[in-house]
Amino acid sequence: MTTKNEVLGYLPDERPPIIGLIFFALQQIVVxxxxxxxxxxxxxFHVSTxxxxxxxxxxGFIxxxxxxxxxxxxxxxxxxAAIASIMSAEQFAAYSLNDKISVAQFGIVMSGFVSILAGIxxxxxxxxxxxxxxxPTVTGSIAIIIGLSLAATAMTDASTFPAAAQANPSAGSWAWTIAIITLLSTILYSVYLKGKLSQLPILFGLITGYV
Structure with missing residues (x-):
């Protein structure tokens, strides 16, 4: 007896139904x-730029x-890490913000050429x-290192709450509670949801945390 493995996702020449396309787009936006x-x-860096x-x-890619x-x-x-070190380097202390960004952008552009070469x-x-x-053991380890380097930022964001709620002494606790609920629900959705719904754990996790 053979079992048929269900393959989730879409190939480049396939297109999901319009409802699925909308949900995928929403998840892409919130991520x-x-x-x-x-x-x-x-x-x-300048957010608008x-x-x-x-x-x-x-x-361009599309x-x-x-x-x-x-x-x-x-x-x-x-x-x-590389950009932050450039922006905070003592050698560039006398530089203006735009000058520091120009230095960092030169390195980014050069790395883009390296990426093109790697693609070829x-x-x-x-x-x-x-x-x-x-x-995968190498590339996966690199991804883990990047994630761990951002752990402090994630912890700071998780404890952040609106300025209007500063008068509430329990605002910090509520911020942590919402962050933990959102994280756990996203993990549970990614593990236990089946079929097409399993492709939208982040969107469902965000909705759960918001509600």
Missing amino acids: MFPATVLVALITG TIFASGLATL LITGRQIPLYYGSSFSYI IINKSGKDKIDRVLP
């Missing part, structure tokens, strides 16, 4: 837009790929050869 703004706030560059990169992959290009958290190499040599050099 990527705050993350894009957060990186700008942490690194000291960051959002503009993000939108421009997204439109046009280049022939609208086959609906991917949103947000800010990369892997740059935070992967396209020519194949994914299997790259996996031998960068197996």
Whole structure:
């Protein structure tokens, strides 16, 4: 007796129904837009410029790929440590904010060329050869390090509450309670939801925390 494994998700030449498309888009917004703004706030970049560059990169990617992959290009958290070190370096203490950003942007542009070169190499040599050099144990560890480096920021954001609620002595406790409920519900949704709903754990977690 053979069992048929259900494959969730969509290939580039497939399109979800309009209702699913709306929910996927909403989840993408609540994930990527705050993350894009957060990186700008942490690194000291201009939020408006960051959002503009993000939108421009997204439109460029969609046009280049022939609208086959609906991917949103947000800010990369892997740059935070390098950019933050540049923005706070003593060598650039006399620089204005825009001058510091220019220095950091030069490095970002150069890393973009490196990414293009890496894409060409992967396209020519194949994914299997790259996996031998960068197996999941390596790339996964890098992702974990990036996440842990942002733990302090996450803790700070979790304890933040509106200024209007400062008079309430239990505001801090409520902020932590809502943050924990949102986190746990998102984890539970990602583990226990089945079928198409399992692809929307972040959206459902956010709704649960809001309610």
